[in-house]
Amino acid sequence: MTRKVLSAFLMLIIMTALTGIVYPLVTTGLARVLFPHQASGSLVLQGGQVIGSALIGQKFTGPRYFHGRPSAAGEDGYDAVSSGGSNLGPTNKKLLKTVKERLAAIRAENDLSPDTPVPSDLVTASASGLDPDITPQAAYLQVPRVARARNLPEDKVRLLVDRNITGRQFGIWGEPRVNVLKLNVELDNLSP
Structure with a gap:
């Protein structure tokens, strides 16, 4: 049981980092390079x-x-x-x-x-x-x-x-x- 809870918690941390930090940084960076005028508003x-x-x-x-x-x-x-x-x-x-x-x-x-x-x-x-x-x-x-x-x-x-x-x-x-x-x-x- 403890192993399953640890696996679930680890997956939560990994997915939060990927979807909450890495993905927004990559898409924002790409937008600023490919579409600088639009990315700036x-x-x-x-x-x-x-x-x-x-x-x-x-x-x-x-x-x-x-x-x-x-x-x-x-x-x-x-x-x-x-x-x-x-x-x-x-x-x-x-x-x-x-x-x-x-x-x-x-x-x-x-x-x-x-x-x-x-x-x-x-x-x-x-x-x-x-x-x-x-x-x-x-x-x-x-x-x-x-x-x-x-x-x-x-x-x-x-x-x-x-x-x-x-x-x-x-x-x-x-x-x-x-x-x-x-x-x-x-x-x-x-x-x-």
């Missing part, structure tokens, strides 16, 4: 300073910047500690009211007529509440406002959006998207 730099991660949405306000998806993460949104959606269903009155308010704000901010279609990703939060990307249509809708606010030609701002579109992964997975943080950093570099 896909950090975005501006002027040598870390200003965020390309994987986590941030709140941009004001007419000079492209705006991302609304966030339901945390009390004021974009709180990485409180990642999560609102869990409101499509017929929930609070959600419908919120979407109508966001739609009115988007239309007013971008000088859109009441019948201009607005991409859904500008008025609905993602499941995590921290989606860093918007659709190309959502970015193009904001081009006139951003160009006007920065005194830039619309064609130049539209070209910037074109350069920041990421296609489907391996040509088949996901949808084309624009990372809002990266786009705004390039915009700042274009016209500080």
